[in-house]
Amino acid sequence: MKLAIGVFLIAQALLTYLTINTIYTPSASTIVDRNTGVTTVLHTYPWVYWLSFIGLGIVLILGIYLVFAKVKKQIFN
Numbered sequence: 001m002k003l004a005i006g007v008f009l010i011a012q013a014l015l016t017y018l019t020i021n022t023i024y025t026p027s028a029s030t031i032v033d034r035n036t037g038v039t040t041v042l043h044t045y046p047w048v049y050w051l052s053f054i055g056l057g058i059v060l061i062l063g064i065y066l067v068f069a070k071v072k073k074q075i076f077n
Contacts, residue, residue: 006066013060017053024049 026043033040 002066002069006063009059009063013056017056020052
């Protein structure tokens with residue numbers, strides 16, 4: 001049962017990562033230095049984007065733990 005839940009959590013985390021990665025587009029800010037003429041483009045993501053990756057990382061680690069967790073044998077006397 002732990003193995004099935006672990007595999008499900010790993011698959012869910014990876015598929016959610018791919019979905020979030022395609023949904024969010026960064027907002028671009030263009031900065032032009034008037035002295036040198038150098039143009040700098042900054043791409044920033046919203047804070048929810050990074051927060052979701054922290055949650056997905058936790059779910060991925062939990063799934064990996066459940067996949068590799070050994071089943072304890074119980075002996076009834």
